[in-house]
Structure formats: C-alpha cells, structure tokens
Amino acid sequence: MEEVWQLKVTDSLNQMLRIRNDIDINSTLESFSHLVTIKHKYHASDDIMFPDPACLAFFTAFEQNHLKALEESDSLKLVAVDIHEGIMQYFLLTNDAMKTINDSISFLKSNSLYACDFEIAHEKKNELISSMY
Numbered sequence: 001m002e003e004v005w006q007l008k009v010t011d012s013l014n015q016m017l018r019i020r021n022d023i024d025i026n027s028t029l030e031s032f033s034h035l036v037t038i039k040h041k042y043h044a045s046d047d048i049m050f051p052d053p054a055c056l057a058f059f060t061a062f063e064q065n066h067l068k069a070l071e072e073s074d075s076l077k078l079v080a081v082d083i084h085e086g087i088m089q090y091f092l093l094t095n096d097a098m099k100t101i102n103d104s105i106s107f108l109k110s111n112s113l114y115a116c117d118f119e120i121a122h123e124k125k126n127e128l129i130s131s132m133y
Helices: 025-031 053-072 097-108 125-132
Strands: 005-008 015-020 034-041 076-084 087-094 117-121
Touching: 025 076, 025 087, 025 125, 034 097, 034 125, 053 076, 053 087, 053 097, 076 125, 087 097, 087 125, 097 117
Parallel strands: none
Antiparallel strands: 005 015, 015 076, 034 087, 034 117, 076 087
8 A cells, every 4th residue: 555644854752743745735725725624632641742542543533434535535635634732633625614524523423532623724725734745
C-alpha cells in the first residue's frame, strides 16, 4: 500500500502534524470551497501531551472507517491531521460544510467521551492549509 501521509517537521516536540503527500494541494484547494476543522480536546496521557490509546483508537476508526468513505464518495478531502498539546484537529476540504459536519456528527455521537467542535473557514482556507504545506 502506498504511503499517503508525511510527518511535517514542526517547532514543537509536543506536536505531530501529518499532511497528505498524494494530492496536489493547489488544485485541491481550488476544487473545494470550504475548510472544515474538527477539533477534539483530549486528556493528555503522558509528559509529551499525546492522547491516550483509547482516544487514538476511536479517532483512527473515525478516519479510516468514516472519513475515508466520505472521501471516496468525493464529499470531502482530508488534507491534514494535527495533534498538539491537548488538541487533535482534522482538516477537511469540502464544498458542503454543513453536510460534512452532519455526516461527521453521525459517527462522533457513537461515543460521548470524544466531544468535538467544528469550525468552518472559507475566506482564509488557502492561508491555513498552505501554512501547513
């Protein structure tokens, strides 16, 4: 299986930023009008502030079982995942932000321990994503 993620070097030891390396980010930004950020504030399980294994397992299932299916149906494109000092963020490009949020809520409500906030960006989506790449 081809590796589609690249770990991005950051200034923080307490950060893990994964970005997609199998897409042309400029054309992807042009293809989708909104950036939806899904944010989960987790309880840090160790000194370097990463989520506990149960939290990682839940969000791995969210990514692999839910977001991947939505991506295959061309509803969205997952472009980055950032884990940094108590906050896990998924960066999704989409044309229908509310549908993306509602579809995500349907999965996320399966476990009330992992409450999430949603943020929609339209005007600054290019700046936010380009700063990661």
